[in-house]
Structure formats: C-alpha cells, structure tokens
Amino acid sequence: MLPTLRAFRVWRRDLESWKRFALSFVVAMIGEPVFYLVTLGYGLGRFVTEMNGQPYMAFLAPGVIATAAVNTATFETTFGAYARMKEQHTYAAILATPCSVADVVAGDILWAATKSTLAACFVLILSALLGLITSPLALAIPLVAALVGLMFGALGMIATSRAWSWDFFSYYFTFFLTPMLLFSGVFFPADSLPPWAQTFAWFLPLSHAVAVFRALAAGHVTMATVADLGWMAAVTSLAFLVAERLVRRRLVV
Amino acid sequence: MAEAAVVAANLSKRFGARVAVDDISFRVERGECLALLGPNGAGKTTIIKMVTCVARPTAGSLTVLGHPMSQANHTTIKARLGIVQQEESLDPDLSVEKNLTIYASYFAIPRRDAERRSAELMEFVELSEQRRARIHTLSGGMKRRLMLARALINEPEMLVLDEPTTGLDPQVRRLVWERIRSLKRQGLTILLTTHYMEEAAQLSDRVIVIDRGRIIAEGDPATLIQKHVGAEVVEVRLDEAEMPVSLTSGAWRSERVGDVLYLYLMAQTSDTPLLAALRGLDFTRRRATLEDVFLTLTGHGLRE
Numbered sequence: 001m002l003p004t005l006r007a008f009r010v011w012r013r014d015l016e017s018w019k020r021f022a023l024s025f026v027v028a029m030i031g032e033p034v035f036y037l038v039t040l041g042y043g044l045g046r047f048v049t050e051m052n053g054q055p056y057m058a059f060l061a062p063g064v065i066a067t068a069a070v071n072t073a074t075f076e077t078t079f080g081a082y083a084r085m086k087e088q089h090t091y092a093a094i095l096a097t098p099c100s101v102a103d104v105v106a107g108d109i110l111w112a113a114t115k116s117t118l119a120a121c122f123v124l125i126l127s128a129l130l131g132l133i134t135s136p137l138a139l140a141i142p143l144v145a146a147l148v149g150l151m152f153g154a155l156g157m158i159a160t161s162r163a164w165s166w167d168f169f170s171y172y173f174t175f176f177l178t179p180m181l182l183f184s185g186v187f188f189p190a191d192s193l194p195p196w197a198q199t200f201a202w203f204l205p206l207s208h209a210v211a212v213f214r215a216l217a218a219g220h221v222t223m224a225t226v227a228d229l230g231w232m233a234a235v236t237s238l239a240f241l242v243a244e245r246l247v248r249r250r251l252v253v
Numbered sequence: 254m255a256e257a258a259v260v261a262a263n264l265s266k267r268f269g270a271r272v273a274v275d276d277i278s279f280r281v282e283r284g285e286c287l288a289l290l291g292p293n294g295a296g297k298t299t300i301i302k303m304v305t306c307v308a309r310p311t312a313g314s315l316t317v318l319g320h321p322m323s324q325a326n327h328t329t330i331k332a333r334l335g336i337v338q339q340e341e342s343l344d345p346d347l348s349v350e351k352n353l354t355i356y357a358s359y360f361a362i363p364r365r366d367a368e369r370r371s372a373e374l375m376e377f378v379e380l381s382e383q384r385r386a387r388i389h390t391l392s393g394g395m396k397r398r399l400m401l402a403r404a405l406i407n408e409p410e411m412l413v414l415d416e417p418t419t420g421l422d423p424q425v426r427r428l429v430w431e432r433i434r435s436l437k438r439q440g441l442t443i444l445l446t447t448h449y450m451e452e453a454a455q456l457s458d459r460v461i462v463i464d465r466g467r468i469i470a471e472g473d474p475a476t477l478i479q480k481h482v483g484a485e486v487v488e489v490r491l492d493e494a495e496m497p498v499s500l501t502s503g504a505w506r507s508e509r510v511g512d513v514l515y516l517y518l519m520a521q522t523s524d525t526p527l528l529a530a531l532r533g534l535d536f537t538r539r540r541a542t543l544e545d546v547f548l549t550l551t552g553h554g555l556r557e
Contacts, residue, residue, distance in 0.1 A: 001324075006359065006361075009355075009358045009359050009361075010359075012355070012358060013344065013347075013355050013358075016346075016347055016351060016355060017344055017345075017346040017347055018346075020346055021346075088342065088344070088345060089338065089340045089341070089342035090342060090344060092307070092338055092340070092342055093338070093342035093343075093344075093356075093403075094359060095306075095307055095331075096305060096307075096331065096334070096336035096338065096404075097331060097332075097356065097359035097360055097407075098328045098329075098331050098332045098359060098360060098361075099359050100327065100328070251307065252306075252307050252308065252309065253268070253302070253307070253308045253309070
C-alpha cells in the first residue's frame, strides 16, 4: 500500500519527540565525522598525500558525509523504529487512528531522511570550512543526502520488520553495514578493488551515494552520476514497498 | 434508529492451526456497553483487533459503525472509533498535553480544536495539573486515564477498551470506572474486554462470556447470575476433609474445588435445613456474582 499525506503527521510526531534530544544529536553529529576526518585525514593523510588526484582529506570528506547520512538514517529506522514498534507500542497507538501502516512506515522513513539531511549538512559545512569542498555543486549534497536517508531508512525498516530482539540488529550491522562501509569507496577508490569486488560494490547502496557525493564535491558530474541517482531512486522505492509490506504483515495479523 | 454499532456474523480468526475466534456472532447496539468476558487466551483481544482493523477475519462478516470491514473502509472506521489498547502506548518524550494534540493531528483535527479538546479531556480525566508533565513521571493510573482521554480526542462514536483497568490499584480502578460510566451516561457506545467480573458487572449493560473462542453465555449480568448460578452461594472450607454427608443433597448444586466446597443455592432454598447441614463448618454465605457464573461456565481449571 502507498502512504497518504498523513505520513507527515507521523513525521511531525517524530520531530516533536526528538526536540528534547536535539542538542545531544548535534554534538554526536559533529563528533563522529570529526573523528573520521581527523584520524584518517591527518593520520593516513600523512602517508597518502594524494588519492585519485586529490589531497586525501578532500577525497575522504564526501565519503564521510555519505557515511553520516547512512548511519543516521539506519539508527533511526532500526533501533528507533524497533523501540517505537516493540517497546513503546507507538505504532499500535497510531494504527488506532486513520493512519495506515504505510503512513507510519513512510512517516518514520521521512523522519530518518530529515535527520540524514541535517547530519550531511553538518559534515558538509565542516568540510567546507576545512577547504575540502571545491565545487558549488556541493550545495546539492543535502538533497542527495535526503535520498540516501530515504534509502537507508527503508532498508533499516526492512531489518526492523524482521527483528524479534535487539540482538537481531547486530547481524544487520555486522553483515551489511560494516562490509558496505569498506567496499563502497569511502576510504579509497572502489576501482582499486579487484573486478569481483567492484561488481559486488555495485550492489551496495553506499557506493552509489559516495560516488554522487564525490562528484558533487569536486564538480565532476557525469552521466554516471545520473545513473547512480537512478539506481538509488529505484532501490529506495523497492525497499519502501518491501518494508511496508513486511511491517504490515507483522502489525496487521 | 441507527444501525447497530457492531454486527459480527459467524466471525472466525485462525492463526495457522490455532483457532482464536471460532464462528461467533454478536451485536453491539448503539448506546450500550457490552463486555466481552473470558479467561486469558479466550479470544477477547482478537475480537477487539478485528473490530479495530488490526486483525483480518479468516471467515464470517463484520460491520462496524455501518461499514463492512474491508481494507478500503479502515480509515473511515478508525476515524470514528476511540481505542484504548491493553499495552500502555503513550509517547514517552512528549508532555501529557502534546500526547493529546499530536494524537489529534492523526485525525486531522485542526490545531485550535485539538487544543480546546485536549484541555477539556485533561479536565475530564483529572490531569489538568499534569499537562506539562512528562509521561515517566505519571503513575500507572494517570497513564491509563491519559490513554482514555487520548481515545476520546476524536469524539468517537464507539469506545473500544481492551482490559481498561488491568494492573491498577482498586482506588484508581474505581475512578476509571466512574469516568467510563459517565461516558456511558452521555450515550457513548462502549465495547470492552475484561477478565474482572466486577468490572463487567459495574460497567456493562450486557455481557458475552467467551471461552476458547466461542460464546458460551450472553445476557445482562443479573439475568446471567440468576440463570447459571442462582441467588446465593455458600463457600465451605473443608480443607482435607471429605464432603459431609449432610451436604450431599439439598436444594442446591454443589461443586468441590480443592479445599473449598461451593453450594449454589436455588431461590427457594430455605434457611433451616441449610443451616442445620452447615452446623460446625467454616463457611461464608454471600450473594452470587458474575465470578460464579464465570467459574461455573469455564471451569475452575487454570488457564495459562
């Protein structure tokens, strides 16, 4: 089923509930990417002065922006959504109103995307201040971060629909998110991987996100960038349909 | 006269091989309070879930507030119901007032109306002083009252309460009952489930006793008691002793459960032979209650 505009009411509920935690979110949001940029950028950057014709930190920055967007959305629709579904019974409460499962799922994913966009903005501004962003096209990064947030929000929601305990999520993180982070060209160019690994990387959502962010940050937008966006849009739509169906099967017996 | 609030005909719900609701038919009339009474696992909550659009019937037909149950009608039906679920489901990071206004937004109630209605409802459930309080600071009873207020935010045509006072202190339970009765006086249709007999007796016009997914008795509490138990019950503590011969026959029906013997007295039972038969025994004589009906009909065995 498809969501209605009521999804925005659910989004609004998430926003209102989050307000109290906004400050801690911002602190965490600035913290993690700074650690990545500082440790890898300065630490590794001392040995790797240049990567793909860029200073290492400038190469790394778009990957860190993408990672921030991915992690934010993922936490929101895995741990966050699981708490709302299983512990707080929030989903059941909302389903007792005219809202449908599609509205609830879409509202939560929209909220995940909102947080992803915020997170990406923080890291983008930080990167720009460090002189790591060279193209005005980077202004489109928050928009793409919203798409990345929708995509990972929907993927996380699929995991949540199958989760029967908190421990379940360690599978999602260990067997999906961590390998993805390593194969998707965040820390080094994906084309330096052997061909089988490059093929594998093509199936990983993060590699498309990193490719787009890197193209925008450096101002090298090509047809490949458009293809990456298309890939993400398609996977996002599909993941939403699957997530909605699975959550509906779980909540409407 | 408007159509009945709920019409269920030959309604069934199976989960795989397990039959939770087995071919039951019932109606909830407008303005009445109907209690579904039954032991744990009898199928009460499954019935409630079907009425509130979160469980799909396996067979049979169900009409709620005039709308046949179907995916297409869910939004319309839910817009006119007020639902209090068994589990506490308040938004922990919102204040009491925000819990109400945010909930109102799901019904597309304009902000102004939502605020006015929230204020009235906080008054109604005596939570006005807590309007800015966070949920974790509320007692169990306050949370339950807020759940009730929240279910009323859309001015529902029917209130559906699943175990409305389970886990509450007796004082709080009475306050919740009093609020529910006040809603009933205002003409609200109420469908509730409970395994507290007293609750069913206190609140409902009519009771449906359910066991193993089937309706085993139906009627108003007084009639049910009269029909299945009689007027009075004598409970005799026998401990390990054999049943005294004096009690084996008389104008009563007897049932032994563990160390207690129950004598269900018929209306015409006269006192003299009864008291003679009970001489020297440790006994209590009391009015028959819905609990006796329940135990008579569903048996004394443990249901877990």
